[in-house]
Amino acid sequence: MGTSRQQSSIVGTDMIDETEQYDAIVIGAGVTGLYQLYRLRELGLSVRVLEEGGGVGGTWYWNRYPGARFDSESYTYGYSFSEELLQEWDWKEHFSGQPENERYLNYVADKFDLRRDIQFNARVSSAVYDERKNCWQVQTEDGRRAEAQFLITAVGLLSAGYVPDFAGLDSFQGDWCHTGRWPKAGMDLAGKRVGVIGTGATGVQLITEIAKEVAHLTVFQRTANYCAPLRNGPIDPETQREIKASYPEIFKKCSETAGSFMHKFDPRSALEVSPEERLAQYERLWAEPGFKKWLANFHDVMVPGAANEDYAEFVRNKIRERVNDPVVAEKLVPKDHMFGSKRLPCESGYYEVYNRDNVLLVDVREAPIERITPTGVKTAAAEYELDVIIFATGYDAVTGSLNRMDIHGEGGQTLKDKFAKGPRTYMGIQSAGFPNLFTINAASVGNFVRAAEPLVEWVTECISYVRDHEFTRIAASPQAEEAWTKHVNEDGTNILRSQADSWFVGANIPGKARALLTSPDSAPVMRAKRAEVAANGYEGFLLE
Numbered sequence: 030m031g032t033s034r035q036q037s038s039i040v041g042t043d044m045i046d047e048t049e050q051y052d053a054i055v056i057g058a059g060v061t062g063l064y065q066l067y068r069l070r071e072l073g074l075s076v077r078v079l080e081e082g083g084g085v086g087g088t089w090y091w092n093r094y095p096g097a098r099f100d101s102e103s104y105t106y107g108y109s110f111s112e113e114l115l116q117e118w119d120w121k122e123h124f125s126g127q128p129e130n131e132r133y134l135n136y137v138a139d140k141f142d143l144r145r146d147i148q149f150n151a152r153v154s155s156a157v158y159d160e161r162k163n164c165w166q167v168q169t170e171d172g173r174r175a176e177a178q179f180l181i182t183a184v185g186l187l188s189a190g191y192v193p194d195f196a197g198l199d200s201f202q203g204d205w206c207h208t209g210r211w212p213k214a215g216m217d218l219a220g221k222r223v224g225v226i227g228t229g230a231t232g233v234q235l236i237t238e239i240a241k242e243v244a245h246l247t248v249f250q251r252t253a254n255y256c257a258p259l260r261n262g263p264i265d266p267e268t269q270r271e272i273k274a275s276y277p278e279i280f281k282k283c284s285e286t287a288g289s290f291m292h293k294f295d296p297r298s299a300l301e302v303s304p305e306e307r308l309a310q311y312e313r314l315w316a317e318p319g320f321k322k323w324l325a326n327f328h329d330v331m332v333p334g335a336a337n338e339d340y341a342e343f344v345r346n347k348i349r350e351r352v353n354d355p356v357v358a359e360k361l362v363p364k365d366h367m368f369g370s371k372r373l374p375c376e377s378g379y380y381e382v383y384n385r386d387n388v389l390l391v392d393v394r395e396a397p398i399e400r401i402t403p404t405g406v407k408t409a410a411a412e413y414e415l416d417v418i419i420f421a422t423g424y425d426a427v428t429g430s431l432n433r434m435d436i437h438g439e440g441g442q443t444l445k446d447k448f449a450k451g452p453r454t455y456m457g458i459q460s461a462g463f464p465n466l467f468t469i470n471a472a473s474v475g476n477f478v479r480a481a482e483p484l485v486e487w488v489t490e491c492i493s494y495v496r497d498h499e500f501t502r503i504a505a506s507p508q509a510e511e512a513w514t515k516h517v518n519e520d521g522t523n524i525l526r527s528q529a530d531s532w533f534v535g536a537n538i539p540g541k542a543r544a545l546l547t548s549p550d551s552a553p554v555m556r557a558k559r560a561e562v563a564a565n566g567y568e569g570f571l572l573e
């Protein structure tokens with residue numbers, strides 16, 4: 030029951046060569062890692078958080094690109110565990126931007142005195158399970174070593190940035206960066222010729238923001254996306270008071286929906302109402318902020334089929350209305366995937382960007398990028414001179430951040446090899462042969478803090494159970510893992526999220542096995558499943 034840090038085998042002379050001992054190590058000081066630290070500390074465990082960044086925030090630390098902001102209502106995104114925190118913190122906008130989100134997470138870290146247990150600038154390079162000692166030996170890139178009985182990967186779903194392997198990138202003489210590693214000092218874009226590759230949720234936010242600032246913007250688009258107006262705005266004092274008085278209802282609403290957002294589907298079918306009524310509902314929702322137009326719509330808009338296609342056409346027409354040049358408009362209209370099969374980017378003036386004289390849309394499906402040259406980008410059709418290239422090319426989702434650490438379980442097997450054909454887990458949370466390792470980032474569903482809080486609480490209770498019952502190890506049983514993996518692969522095949530070539534199924538990364546990377550079940554179903562497993566003495570887990 031160590032509550033203090035110890036050190037063993039100090040053998041180094043001029044470099045750090047010591048192994049720090051903890052009860053638990055948490056990797057990542059983002060939204061999940063911070064709360065996991067808070068909870069484990071409450072349990073009386075000694076905990077070390079290892080964080081690659083120089084500060085807290087995870088996604089909200091790294092994604093400093095212009096335009097980065099929530100697409101869920103700010104007040105649904107904050108932690109719910111502290112009433113005091115809820116009442117103290119004023120969200121300034123309905124959909125808050127990165128600087129404020131980062132400030133919020135720093136505020137939380139300070140308020141709960143979390144920093145003293147966080148090691149910053151500590152990128153984990155390996156985690157090896159020592160069977161004899163029943164502990165995880167974790168090493169960081171700068172050579173630090175730490176051991177703990179429990180290891181929790183709070184590394185997020187989308188943190189391993191993906192830069193396509195374009196020939197010639199090394200030769201580029203200008204500046205370039207991936208949006209997920211936006212420099213703290215910013216990028217100097219004013220008056221420059223800038224190219225953005227990628228038009229997912231990130232590209233859409235970024236392009237809208239920087240188009241006003243740069244001399245010229247070239248957008249390299251491979252797949253047009255369905256995007257919808259965010260309709261952000263400041264929160265006035267009266268609304269602020271209402272929000273603060275109704276947190277229990279807000280969180281209750283979130284807890285009842287599939288993705289933990291505050292919007293509930295209309296139980297009616299789009300096809301059972303008259304065309305006039307259907308269109309009236311589409312228009313009414315379109316005029317509302319945020320994800321309502323997606324998640325409060327007729328329920329079958331989110332099921333492959335006629336209702337989905339009907340709404341897709343409505344959205345396509347909305348795009349056409351906003352772009353002056355009909356040829357450009359048609360390039361921006363998605364025709365190759367179903368509405369909602371990719372995450373819906375919410376935008377604030379994205380389509381109007383293409384009416385500007387300084388913006389050019391390049392279709393790289395028609396003429397693919399062949400290489401990066403010293404002075405820009407060469408496609409099969411033309412060469413584009415650029416001073417800066419920004420890769421808004423997404424993430425090796427869920428498993429990517431795990432694979433980039435060298436995680437070895439029993440018998441030396443690596444998690445990377447084990448996940449080569451897709452993740453093999455029990456409820457996303459554990460993988461057989463990797464005892465006391467909680468891959469919490471692979472178990473999340475939907476709106477982030479709302480999904481993370483119950484998961485963290487489940488892991489904390491599980492660890493408490495293991496210790497209280499004087500077990501030393503908990504590991505998913507191979508049978509439970511097999512059944513869960515079969516469930517994900519079979520029941521995940523037909524859902525809307527699996528239909529497009531997106532990060533949801535690993536299809537955005539060349540060579541990555543196609544498999545649903547998250548649970549096919551809704552957040553309430555997953556919470557109930559986890560609760561049942563716990564109530565049955567952690568059914569499906571081997572306790573020793």
Ligand code: N01
Nearest residue numbers: 098099100193227228229230231232251252372421422423
């Ligand atoms: O990444 P993406 P993202 N050549 O994978 C293109 C969350 N998020 O960072 O579609 C040319 O969606 C790729 O093209 P294609 C949210 O969950 C939330 O934008 O594969 N293009 C695509 O256009 C989201 O889903 C917020 O054909 C290439 C883009 O790069 C997730 O993060 C904000 C290419 C990648 O899009 C990921 O979004 C932002 C190539 N070789 C993100 N390779 C909020 O609002 C890739 N692309 C909270």
